Amino acid sequence: MEGILTALQQAHQLAAGGALWPGFDLADIPIVIYDRAEALLVGHPAPPPGYEPAGTVAGRAMHRGATLPEMAANTAALVNGQLSALVSLPDAGPADEAAFVRLILHEAFHVFQQTALSAMPRMDQDSMRVMSEYPENDAANNAMAVVENQLLARALAGEDGAAAAFLAMRQHRHRRLVRLDREEVVIYEQTVEWVEGTPTYIELRAGAEREALAERLRQHSRGGQNAALRRFYDTGAAQALLLDQYAPGWQAALRSGATLQALLAEAVPQPWPTVNQVVVNEGFAGILEAEEQAEAQRRERIAALLRALEEGAGVRVEVHLPPQVTGVMWDPTNLLNIGPGRRLHTRFCGALGPGGLKVTIEALCLEEWGPGGRRFTFRLPVMPTVHRGADANALADPPGATGGPLVVQGGGLSVTAPSGRCEVGDGSLQIWVACA
Known part of the structure; x- marks a missing residue:
C-alpha cells in the first residue's frame, strides 16, 4: 500500500501545473488502482455503493471497495458514471515503481484526451x-x-x-x-x-x-x-x-x-x-527481401498454432458471445492477425459486456467474429468447473435453455455472465453466454 501511495504522490507531482503537457494535471482526474479483488479510488466525486473512505493522497480523498466488472485493463472508462483512469495492479504489486508512476500518468492522460481534447480522434x-x-x-x-x-x-x-x-x-x-x-x-x-x-x-x-x-x-x-x-x-x-x-x-x-x-x-x-x-x-x-522471408516463416508459425488448437491435448473449449458484446480485451504484444474476422492471441484475451459479463482467457486462443457474434476457441489442461448459483455440477443444459447466472472457472478460463448455457462433449466444452 505504501508503494502505491508513493507512486500516486509522484505522479501528481510530475504532472502538476501542466509540466508534462499544457493543462494536463492529475488534480481533477479520478484514478482507480485495482487488482483482482480490491480497488482504490482517488479523487472520484461519486464512489460506487460499498466504497468506504480510505484517507487521502496528494490532497485528494481515497475510497476503497471491491473491484467492479468495469475495472478491466489499463484504460480510461466510466466508473459509476465518471470517466476515470484505470490502472491494473499486478498480483505481487508494482515491480518497478518508476514505471508504475508512468503507467498512472499514461492512463490519466487518456481521460484528459477525452475531456479537454474531445475534438481529437478516438479509438471507436x-x-x-x-x-x-x-x-x-x-x-x-x-x-x-x-x-x-x-x-x-x-x-x-x-x-x-x-x-x-x-x-x-x-x-x-x-x-x-x-x-x-x-x-x-x-x-x-x-x-x-x-x-x-x-x-x-x-x-x-x-x-x-x-x-x-x-x-x-x-x-x-x-x-x-x-x-x-x-x-x-x-x-x-x-x-x-x-x-x-x-x-x-x-x-x-x-x-x-x-x-x-x-x-x-x-x-x-x-x-x-x-x-x-x-x-x-x-x-x-x-x-524487403528479409520481410518476404519473414512472412513465409510467419505463415508457418500461424499454421502450427492453428494445428495446436485443432489437434492439441486437453479440453477443447469454445466461448460464444452475442453481437452486442463489443468490449474485447487483448494484449497487443501477443496478437497475430490472420485475415478478416480472424486473429490469434498467443497467451491472453477476453471480453466485457453488459450486465457484468466478463470473459478472461489465459491460453493460446483463436478469435473469430461475424454478424452472429464472436467465438473464442482454445484448449485447457482440464475441464473447468461450471457454477449455476450454488450448483457446481450443472455442466450440461437442456438444448435451447439459457439458465440463470453462469460462472465458469479453471485452468486459465474465467467466465461470469448474467445468463448462458453449456454443452459438454467428448473432451470438449461449449459455452454460450448472454448479457441478460
Whole structure:
C-alpha cells in the first residue's frame, strides 16, 4: 500500500501545473488502482455503493471497495458514471515503481484526451475493426514501415535530414495503401499515433528512457512484429518528441482532424528527399527481401498454432458471445492477425459486456467474429468447473435453455455472465453466454 501511495504522490507531482503537457494535471482526474479483488479510488466525486473512505493522497480523498466488472485493463472508462483512469495492479504489486508512476500518468492522460481534447480522434469500433484487419502480413508495407521506424530512431538521435526522409517514406507508403483501397488503414494509423502515442510521449517526458524507445522502433514491423498496434505507441511518441524540437508549443496547434504527422510535416524545415533517394540510402531492397522471408516463416508459425488448437491435448473449449458484446480485451504484444474476422492471441484475451459479463482467457486462443457474434476457441489442461448459483455440477443444459447466472472457472478460463448455457462433449466444452 505504501508503494502505491508513493507512486500516486509522484505522479501528481510530475504532472502538476501542466509540466508534462499544457493543462494536463492529475488534480481533477479520478484514478482507480485495482487488482483482482480490491480497488482504490482517488479523487472520484461519486464512489460506487460499498466504497468506504480510505484517507487521502496528494490532497485528494481515497475510497476503497471491491473491484467492479468495469475495472478491466489499463484504460480510461466510466466508473459509476465518471470517466476515470484505470490502472491494473499486478498480483505481487508494482515491480518497478518508476514505471508504475508512468503507467498512472499514461492512463490519466487518456481521460484528459477525452475531456479537454474531445475534438481529437478516438479509438471507436471502426478503429477496432481496422486494427483486427491490419495488413501485418504485407511484406512491402512492413519493409517500408521498417525504414520509417529506423529513420525516426535516427531523427531522435539528432541525425540531420532523418525526419524529412521519414516523412517522405511515410507519405509514399500511405499513398500505396490508398491505391490499394485501404485508406482506412492510413486514418487508423494516425488515430492510434494520437490516442496511444501521446500518452507514451507523456511517459517519456516523465522519465522513460528515450534509448529504449529508439530500440523498440528499430524492432517494430520486422516480420510483422507489433505492426497492427503497438508500434504506433512509439511512432506517435517519437513524432511528438520531434515536434518539441521543431515546433515548441505545438500542442496549441491541435485541432479537429490534426495529426502528428501533418504537424511534423509543417514543422520540419529541411526539404524532403525523393522516395528513390530514401530507398537507395536505406537499402530497401535487402529489407524487403528479409520481410518476404519473414512472412513465409510467419505463415508457418500461424499454421502450427492453428494445428495446436485443432489437434492439441486437453479440453477443447469454445466461448460464444452475442453481437452486442463489443468490449474485447487483448494484449497487443501477443496478437497475430490472420485475415478478416480472424486473429490469434498467443497467451491472453477476453471480453466485457453488459450486465457484468466478463470473459478472461489465459491460453493460446483463436478469435473469430461475424454478424452472429464472436467465438473464442482454445484448449485447457482440464475441464473447468461450471457454477449455476450454488450448483457446481450443472455442466450440461437442456438444448435451447439459457439458465440463470453462469460462472465458469479453471485452468486459465474465467467466465461470469448474467445468463448462458453449456454443452459438454467428448473432451470438449461449449459455452454460450448472454448479457441478460
